[in-house]
Amino acid sequence: MTEQSDGIVYGFAATHDRLFAACGAGLFQSADEGRNWTSAGDSLPTTAVAASPDFAHDGTLFASVGGMILRSVDGGARWNALQLAQPQPVVGALAVSPNYAADGVALAATIEDGVFRSADRGRSWSPWNFGLLDLNTICLTISPSFADDETIFVGTESGLFRSANGGRAWREVVLPVEYPAVMSVALSPNFARDGIGYAGTESGELLTTSDGGESWRGLPVGTDGSPISSILLDGVAILLNLGDALKLSTDGGASWQTRRTTNDMLISALIAPSGLSTREPLIVGFIGGAIRRLE
Amino acid sequence: MLIRHTLWRVHETVGDGTATAALLYQSIYNDGLRYLTAGGSPMALRAALDGAKHRVLDALNAQAAPISGQKRLTGLARTLCYHERMATLLGEIFDIIGEAGALEIKTGNRRDMEREYFEGAYWDGGLFSRTQLPQGQTRAALENAAILISDLHFEEPGQFRPLLETVARSGAKSLAIIAGQVSDKAMALFLNPKNQATLPTLVIRAGAVRGDAQLDSLEDLAALVGGRALYQAAGQTLNELRPEDLGHARQVWATRGDHGVIGGKGNPRALCQHIARLRERARAEQTAEARKPLQARVGKLMGGSATLYVGADSEAQASNNYRDLAQRASDAIRVALRTGVVAGGGVALLDCRAALQQALNETPDADQRAAYRAVLRALELPYRTILANAGYEPSETIAQVGNGLGFDVERGAIVPMIERGIVDVAGVLSCAVETAISGAAIALTTDVLIQQRNRPEQMQP
Numbered sequence: 001m002t003e004q005s006d007g008i009v010y011g012f013a014a015t016h017d018r019l020f021a022a023c024g025a026g027l028f029q030s031a032d033e034g035r036n037w038t039s040a041g042d043s044l045p046t047t048a049v050a051a052s053p054d055f056a057h058d059g060t061l062f063a064s065v066g067g068m069i070l071r072s073v074d075g076g077a078r079w080n081a082l083q084l085a086q087p088q089p090v091v092g093a094l095a096v097s098p099n100y101a102a103d104g105v106a107l108a109a110t111i112e113d114g115v116f117r118s119a120d121r122g123r124s125w126s127p128w129n130f131g132l133l134d135l136n137t138i139c140l141t142i143s144p145s146f147a148d149d150e151t152i153f154v155g156t157e158s159g160l161f162r163s164a165n166g167g168r169a170w171r172e173v174v175l176p177v178e179y180p181a182v183m184s185v186a187l188s189p190n191f192a193r194d195g196i197g198y199a200g201t202e203s204g205e206l207l208t209t210s211d212g213g214e215s216w217r218g219l220p221v222g223t224d225g226s227p228i229s230s231i232l233l234d235g236v237a238i239l240l241n242l243g244d245a246l247k248l249s250t251d252g253g254a255s256w257q258t259r260r261t262t263n264d265m266l267i268s269a270l271i272a273p274s275g276l277s278t279r280e281p282l283i284v285g286f287i288g289g290a291i292r293r294l295e
Numbered sequence: 296m297l298i299r300h301t302l303w304r305v306h307e308t309v310g311d312g313t314a315t316a317a318l319l320y321q322s323i324y325n326d327g328l329r330y331l332t333a334g335g336s337p338m339a340l341r342a343a344l345d346g347a348k349h350r351v352l353d354a355l356n357a358q359a360a361p362i363s364g365q366k367r368l369t370g371l372a373r374t375l376c377y378h379e380r381m382a383t384l385l386g387e388i389f390d391i392i393g394e395a396g397a398l399e400i401k402t403g404n405r406r407d408m409e410r411e412y413f414e415g416a417y418w419d420g421g422l423f424s425r426t427q428l429p430q431g432q433t434r435a436a437l438e439n440a441a442i443l444i445s446d447l448h449f450e451e452p453g454q455f456r457p458l459l460e461t462v463a464r465s466g467a468k469s470l471a472i473i474a475g476q477v478s479d480k481a482m483a484l485f486l487n488p489k490n491q492a493t494l495p496t497l498v499i500r501a502g503a504v505r506g507d508a509q510l511d512s513l514e515d516l517a518a519l520v521g522g523r524a525l526y527q528a529a530g531q532t533l534n535e536l537r538p539e540d541l542g543h544a545r546q547v548w549a550t551r552g553d554h555g556v557i558g559g560k561g562n563p564r565a566l567c568q569h570i571a572r573l574r575e576r577a578r579a580e581q582t583a584e585a586r587k588p589l590q591a592r593v594g595k596l597m598g599g600s601a602t603l604y605v606g607a608d609s610e611a612q613a614s615n616n617y618r619d620l621a622q623r624a625s626d627a628i629r630v631a632l633r634t635g636v637v638a639g640g641g642v643a644l645l646d647c648r649a650a651l652q653q654a655l656n657e658t659p660d661a662d663q664r665a666a667y668r669a670v671l672r673a674l675e676l677p678y679r680t681i682l683a684n685a686g687y688e689p690s691e692t693i694a695q696v697g698n699g700l701g702f703d704v705e706r707g708a709i710v711p712m713i714e715r716g717i718v719d720v721a722g723v724l725s726c727a728v729e730t731a732i733s734g735a736a737i738a739l740t741t742d743v744l745i746q747q748r749n750r751p752e753q754m755q756p
Binding site for chain 2: 086087112113114127129130131132133134135136156157158159164165168169170171172179
């Protein structure tokens with residue numbers, strides 16, 4: 001377990017050889033699957049981090065600090081800062097296109113200013129909020145088959161929005177719950193074929209789609225109303241972060257088992273770099289700044 | 296006058312499809328008239344035509360496929376305007392703004408066509424005083440501003456006192472005042488550099504247009520930025536102003552002619568409901584004239600807008616030809632985004648014949664059989680006309696086309712029409728069919744018709 005001095009663990013990013021953690025105390029990295037963490041050079045509060053899917057070749061990382069997006073093209077050794085438009089937005093989530101090598105698209109979801117989009121490998125960022133009626137964005141998920149379907153989902157304080165043109169325009173998704181704050185969205189790795197996705201709300205509802213996000217229905221999870229702040233998928237396994245507990249289903253959501261990690265710390269972020277198999281480690285970040293590797 | 300009105304109705308409703316409607320109307324009317332001359336019952340024929348109409352509309356609906364993506368929208372625009380640059384820009388614009396997005400078509404200053412995107416929403420009505428503009432700039436902006444939303448009239452600086460006290464209590468660091476009238480004397484309060492340093496303020500005219508449009512814009516602004524609009528006509532003043540009556544936005548900007556907001560801090564749920572109500576009202580409106588302002592209001596609230604600048608060799612050409620063309624094409628694209636597309640080149644109508652033929656085979660009723668035959672014959676006419684106009688003999692290919700396959704007159708080959716981007720807008724075609732059959736049915740049960748002496752020799756759908 002690694003204890004940072006203060007703050008919160010906002011999110012993780014995994015590359016072929018390293019893990020990165022965006023924390024209130026700065027950006028951290030681990031080269032041993034989360035056992036030990038060292039500073040990745042930036043000690044400013046870092047609210048999000050994302051790595052290029054082609055990181056092994058392009059070494060591209062994005063991180064957000066204050067009203068800026070930092071970009072590194074050498075695996076985090078050196079960073080360039082890009083100021084976003086005034087007034088300074090706070091970036092809450094970053095995502096990089098699975099087709100980044102070809103399209104150079106990266107997106108940033110901000111807390112008050114909607115979605116910023118870059119189509120030139122992060123050199124410039126512009127707000128693209130056509131149809132995004134709620135600019136208080138919380139989470140951002142890009143389709144694994146983005147090269148073909150250009151689909152992106154963004155969760156906001158009042159619902160879920162979907163773009164089918166690479167983030168240039170957004171449409172509200174009709175959900176079975178009226179105007180929920182959508183905290184997390186996860187899409188199946190075979191999204192293009194099976195159209196399966198999950199969305200977690202602030203009031204603990206888990207919603208699912210099997211038609212690419214056209215229609216959604218509630219999936220009983222048996223939560224106590226705790227926000228579902230992150231969702232991980234691996235085949236038919238689904239892992240939910242409910243803050244003080246994790247819920248795991250190994251049968252596509254038909255049944256759930258609860259796993260409590262600690263009595264007094266709330267989980268703020270998690271990542272399963274090698275999948276959700278019980279043999280693989282789970283890296284958990286806490287409010288307070290700690291990062292724990294669960295075997 | 297009846298056919299003119301019929302075609303005008305098609306144009307008004309969907310902006311396109313009048314040639315198809317005219318062909319269908321003429322054919323059905325001529326066949327129907329022959330049947331009535333031979334002793335058929337006008338009212339029974341009219342009822343049967345109505346039945347045929349529903350069968351065709353159902354068959355068209357079943358064929359409609361949704362359209363999305365810049366490439367396909369550009370292809371659709373190309374079939375609507377036959378202008379490459381305009382089609383490219385319209386395809387890009389509608390891929391971004393979608394069905395309800397705000398698009399303004401203006402005459403450009405250059406010979407080429409260009410487009411511009413604006414983030415946020417904006418309305419008519421600029422700064423009361425040009426001295427509020429930063430030196431050498433045409434636009435003033437405030438960040439994280441409180442906003443007074445009103446059409447109130449201010450004569451004395453003292454009238455602003457309750458507002459300034461409320462803003463001070465709210466902790467806002469800048470202020471945008473939307474007002475109906477502000478006298479020079481009252482305006483002086485905000486032109487004082489000391490006051491501007493304490494509380495940067497923009498004083499903006501509430502919409503250039505008075506009346507309902509101005510009230511609508513204030514209502515929309517309030518939905519976007521939160522707060523409550525205060526109206527002069529309701530006798531409201533700033534004396535009853537509460538902090539929660541003020542709206543807030545990440546940015547408010549104004550020029551001499553317009554003002555807008557980016558990142559309105561209104562309740563997103565309330566905004567969604569407001570937009571849903573406007574959409575509902577637009578759907579309920581019968582005419583395009585009544586529907587368009589509501590659609591424009593929805594478009595403005597959707598988070599951005601686009602402007603297409605239409606240039607041409609001369610201003611007259613741009614204004615008279617290209618602007619109208621772009622407007623008609625954009626109206627039809629909006630309908631396509633709402634209703635989908637079907638195979639073009641008359642093929643979708645040919646594919647409606649099966650449903651009608653089945654009904655014809657099943658009914659022994661003479662009036663119904665006459666009506667179905669008349670509509671069946673009419674459904675072939677757009678295909679036949681397109682081929683004949685292009686110099687091909689329609690009878691040679693009509694048996695080979697259908698089920699989405701049609702004749703591409705440019706390539707001289709039978710191709711899958713939707714795949715090749717040769718499409719018609721489902722809503723436009725449905726409107727043309729509905730209006731033509733209904734119009735012909737009414738004409739056939741009308742005693743006197745005024746007919747144009749010189750009928751056009753050829754029409755192209």
